[in-house]
Amino acid sequence: MRILLANPRGFCAGVHMAIDVVDQLLDLLPGEPIYVFHEIVHNKHVVERFRERDVTFVEDVNEAPEGSIIVFSAHGVSPAVREIARARRLTSIDATCPLVTKVHAEAIRYARQGYQILLIGHVNHQEVAGTRGEAPDAIQVVETTADIPKLFIKDADKLVYLTQTTLSTDDAEVIISALQEVFPNIKAPPSSDICYATTNRQRAVRQIAPECDLVLVVGSKNSSNSLRLTELSESEGTPGKLVDDVSEVDHSWFPTGEETVLVTAGASAPEYLVAELCRTLLDRHGGTIELRDVVHEDTYFDMPKTLKVMMRAKGMDPKERQIRITSPVVTAELYGAAPLTIGASG
Numbered sequence: 003m004r005i006l007l008a009n010p011r012g013f014c015a016g017v018h019m020a021i022d023v024v025d026q027l028l029d030l031l032p033g034e035p036i037y038v039f040h041e042i043v044h045n046k047h048v049v050e051r052f053r054e055r056d057v058t059f060v061e062d063v064n065e066a067p068e069g070s071i072i073v074f075s076a077h078g079v080s081p082a083v084r085e086i087a088r089a090r091r092l093t094s095i096d097a098t099c100p101l102v103t104k105v106h107a108e109a110i111r112y113a114r115q116g117y118q119i120l121l122i123g124h125v126n127h128q129e130v131a132g133t134r135g136e137a138p139d140a141i142q143v144v145e146t147t148a149d150i151p152k153l154f155i156k157d158a159d160k161l162v163y164l165t166q167t168t169l170s171t172d173d174a175e176v177i178i179s180a181l182q183e184v185f186p187n188i189k190a191p192p193s194s195d196i197c198y199a200t201t202n203r204q205r206a207v208r209q210i211a212p213e214c215d216l217v218l219v220v221g222s223k224n225s226s227n228s229l230r231l232t233e234l235s236e237s238e239g240t241p242g243k244l245v246d247d248v249s250e251v252d253h254s255w256f257p258t259g260e261e262t263v264l265v266t267a268g269a270s271a272p273e274y275l276v277a278e279l280c281r282t283l284l285d286r287h288g289g290t291i292e293l294r295d296v297v298h299e300d301t302y303f304d305m306p307k308t309l310k311v312m313m314r315a316k317g318m319d320p321k322e323r324q325i326r327i328t329s330p331v332v333t334a335e336l337y338g339a340a341p342l343t344i345g346a347s348g
């Protein structure tokens with residue numbers, strides 16, 4: 003088997019920061035109950051690992067006892083959720099990804115300027131619920147082009163579109179073009195709302211998938227950007243499978259055992275799951291791994307201010323504690339393959 007390992011893959015800066023927030027709190031306040039509103043990131047393994055450490059995940063802020071500590075997940079929350087937390091005297095630690103906060107800020111700004119906002123995204127996604135909550139009277143969600151005729155538009159010259167951060171860049175383009183056709187004066191956000199991590203992971207799949215027999219995406223079923231990677235590989239003509247971990251791999255997907263397989267991971271999938279999957283494939287089928295560098299990432303987000311204040315109060319220096327990880331380290335030992343070649347793609 004020939005495994006092509008996509009770079010970038012897996013954790014993005016927002017996910018690193020959000021997971022680090024909960025890890026730091028567990029160290030800072032041993033034994034104290036910690037509540038997280040919604041899954042901290044959309045990954046089954048990450049959430050289970052925190053549950054084992056007695057973190058409680060809630061889907062309603064009212065479930066957190068008065069005065070307790072609550073972490074808002076990377077996907078962001080609406081002002082209404084923040085208000086409930088304030089009323090219940092919760093200590094809120096905001097682990098919202100700054101790139102989601104950027105979209106919230108755009109929504110607030112355009113709504114204040116009197117724009118109607120068309121938010122392109124998945125109506126039931128946590129992030130869309132949070133952004134929509136910033137200006138509920140001004141925002142309408144567009145999930146597909148079929149939603150366009152149902153929109154209620156007061157003034158077609160005072161319209162702007164924004165997008166969820168984890169959309170397929172290709173699908174978003176189709177919806178944006180359809181909107182521009184119907185509303186030629188619709189305004190675009192100042193820069194793309196689809197984040198760098200989503201864009202780069204999709205770019206790597208678009209570039210490498212055509213030379214593969216199969217694309218394996220490590221990620222959970224509720225992870226928007228992981229699902230988009232699987233769909234993208236299918237649209238490039240290569241079957242794509244989304245697996246939470248190696249236990250979900252069906253070896254009948256490799257009838258000869260000599261296939262070329264692209265392995266990648268959604269932005270919320272931990273690297274150890276990728277390494278485990280590669281080791282298992284190579285143990286069973288033999289072969290090589292080539293690392294394909296498509297984009298180098300070095301984005302990093304600082305931890306939330308509230309957490310830093312809490313750390314200083316306990317005599318800890320946030321600078322010393324913050325973990326700064328960018329691309330995963332790939333070694334033959336970890337991935338179970340020698341020779342392991344490292345080369346640029348395309």
Ligand code: SF4
Nearest residue numbers: 014016099167197269
């Ligand atoms: S996928 Fe993008 S928007 Fe979401 S947490 Fe990562 S960097 Fe932030």
